[in-house]
Amino acid sequence: MTRPSHYKSKIDPLAYMKENMSAAGYEGFLIGNVIKYVTRYPKKNGLEDLKKAKDYLNKAIELYEEEEEENRKKNLCWICAKCLKPNSRTILRGSTSTKVRCAYCGSSVRVN
Numbered sequence: 001m002t003r004p005s006h007y008k009s010k011i012d013p014l015a016y017m018k019e020n021m022s023a024a025g026y027e028g029f030l031i032g033n034v035i036k037y038v039t040r041y042p043k044k045n046g047l048e049d050l051k052k053a054k055d056y057l058n059k060a061i062e063l064y065e066e067e068e069e070e071n072r073k074k075n076l077c078w079i080c081a082k083c084l085k086p087n088s089r090t091i092l093r094g095s096t097s098t099k100v101r102c103a104y105c106g107s108s109v110r111v112n
């Protein structure tokens with residue numbers, strides 16, 4: 001198969017976007033593509049579109065997990081990225097894990 005020359009570029013567009021866009025911008029792009037392929041697959045490219053949706057969803061999951069890990073290291077809430085310092089959180093101790101509840105957005109973040 002002969003590919004058009006613009007496909008031979010060494011720049012990976014997704015890697016480039018991830019590097020140069022805000023995390024929220026890149027996430028929006030990924031989720032927008034998931035929605036695009038999921039909504040058009042019955043009338044357009046069927047399985048191929050479903051697989052594309054899956055690829056974009058996997059990338060969005062990857063990004064989310066990376067953000068979560070970065071925020072955890074910085075002691076920030078994974079949802080609103082605000083500080084989870086002791087005075088801004090409630091500690092919720094369960095039998096198998098400990099969570100803290102963010103005072104800003106109300107989400108719970110597992111800490112162990």
Ligand SMILES: [Zn+2]
Nearest residue numbers: 077080102105
């Ligand atoms: Zn929060």
